[in-house]
Amino acid sequence: MSPESYRPTSIRAIIFGIIAFIIVLSIFCGLSEVIKFVGSPFLILPEKLGWIPDVSKADVVTVNMKDKSTQIIFDRTGNYVVYAxxxxxxxxxxxLAKANAKPWLAIVNSQNGHNIIPEYVQRGLTPFDSSLARGRPIFHFVVMESGTYQITYPSREVFIFFLPDQVTGNMGVILFSFIIQIVILGIPVWSILNTRHKKNQAKLDEIRNLKTTSDEKFWQELKRQRESQHGKTK
Incomplete structure (x- = not known):
């Protein structure tokens, strides 16, 4: 085995493999869902530490817009978001957001008639948007009192999703937590890659030394044979 024929797996090959996996996953699941899927594990730590609201699948309310209106019970106060x-x-x-027009979504407290005006979410999708609901956030609103709310919207044969908002007002702490986790994960990954690199380098050095030793033995043997033949001719 020669050094030319030995090719250890490079970090570049690993990265390309990960990218290829993400591309394939995007084809089947949609790019937005993949982006959120990648970011969702980094929300677990701030959730458990109480830095951001703890949201589960049970907190997501799916609404079919064909019914024009529905009632939703918001059992907790705070920030909520609507996904589509x-x-x-x-x-x-x-x-409508660009035109600063009135939102097509109306939210009214069924007990006291208090009207909640939702705000447009005028930003792109982030990896930290919830993977529990399909799509991206389009509205944000604040529930001051828990209870039953009447939700009204134009009739369409599509689904929207209501859930507690983890991102609004918490992006700073989410990014801080993300950096901490990347550092924690990066140390063992770097250690593994570094150890693997050293092993590969040692193997290459061993192969080179073996080749050098074999070459030296070959020339020594050739020299010995020539000297032996030269001695016989005398």
């Missing part, structure tokens, strides 16, 4: 994935609905909402 339908392209036409996203486009319409973005256009």
């Amino acid at each position: 994935y339908n392209y036409d609905l996203l486009l319409m909402t973005d256009e």
